[in-house]
Amino acid sequence: xxxxxxxxxxxxxxxxxTATLKCYPIPRHDTVYWYQQGPGQDPQxxxxxxxxxxxxxxxxxxxxxxxQFSDYHSELNMSSLELGDSALYFCxxxxxxxxxxxxxxxxxGTRLTVL
Amino acid sequence: DAKTTQPPSMDCAEGRAANxxxxxxxxxxxxxxxxxxxxxSQGPQYIIHGLKNNETNEMASLIITEDRKSSTLILxxxxxxxxxxxxxIVRLSGNTPLVFGKGTRLSVIA
Numbered sequence: 001x002x003x004x005x006x007x008x009x010x011x012x013x014x015x016x017x018t019a020t021l022k023c024y025p026i027p028r029h030d031t032v033y034w035y036q037q038g039p040g041q042d043p044q045x046x047x048x049x050x051x052x053x054x055x056x057x058x059x060x061x062x063x064x065x066x067x068q069f070s071d072y073h074s075e076l077n078m079s080s081l082e083l084g085d086s087a088l089y090f091c092x093x094x095x096x097x098x099x100x101x102x103x104x105x106x107x108x109g110t111r112l113t114v115l
Numbered sequence: 116d117a118k119t120t121q122p123p124s125m126d127c128a129e130g131r132a133a134n135x136x137x138x139x140x141x142x143x144x145x146x147x148x149x150x151x152x153x154x155x156s157q158g159p160q161y162i163i164h165g166l167k168n169n170e171t172n173e174m175a176s177l178i179i180t181e182d183r184k185s186s187t188l189i190l191x192x193x194x195x196x197x198x199x200x201x202x203x204i205v206r207l208s209g210n211t212p213l214v215f216g217k218g219t220r221l222s223v224i225a
Contacts, residue, residue, distance in 0.1 A: 004158070030210075031210040033212055033213075035213075042200075042202070042215040042216065042217060042218060043153075043159060043213075043215045044215070045212040045213065045214065048210070048212055050210050055210060056211065056212050058212060088156060090158050090159070092158070092159075092213075094210055096209075096210055098208065101147075101161075101164050102208065102209055102210055102211070103161045103164075104159075104161065104213060105161070106157075106158025106159050106160065107158055108157065108158055109156070109157075109158055
């Protein structure tokens with residue numbers, strides 16, 4: 001079965017650089033979520049999109065922005081990178097279906113290292 | 116903030132049932148209890164969810180107390196591959212984000 005695809009899987013950047021993370025949801029899933037997991041920490045919600053519109057916003061820094069495109073893929077743009085942005089970034093997708101419990105399917109993550 | 120309390124760690128012998136407790140005393144009437152797990156830096160994986168009735172699927176069983184203030188996730192025959200951090204999450208129905216608390220680190224021992 002198709003899964004959530006994230007690219008790149010690993011990314012190394014310098015401080016103050018920019019980074020773009022991409023997420024391709026499972027086909028026919030209409031909602032995308034972004035989560036950040038710092039070293040030794042639990043995942044934290046950043047932002048989500050439903051049908052290409054922002055639906056919820058969590059603890060996403062102002063330096064970050066995201067969008068969902070017409071083909072439902074999503075990109076997380078990160079500018080002025082700081083050492084503290086080093087983390088695993090997960091994308092998840094779900095379908096708006098009560099009978100399926102709005103289960104979120106997670107991708108393998110992108111490991112961002114800021115030097 | 117997370118609305119749940121879980122023990123930080125538990126051990127379980129391989130082949131035995133693993134019973135993971137969760138307290139959610141402030142749960143509201145329209146909030147569900149969800150369980151996810153994360154195996155060593157992989158993406159979290161959905162296990163099961165419920166509102167007030169006990170639920171069972173191919174992975175686990177979920178027992179919710181009558182007052183809904185606590186629940187227990189049961190892995191009937193734990194294997195080494197079940198070693199993971201297990202998260203109990205209280206959440207409204209719908210495409211709402213997951214709020215992860217500290218979770219329970221389950222170690223299955225041979």
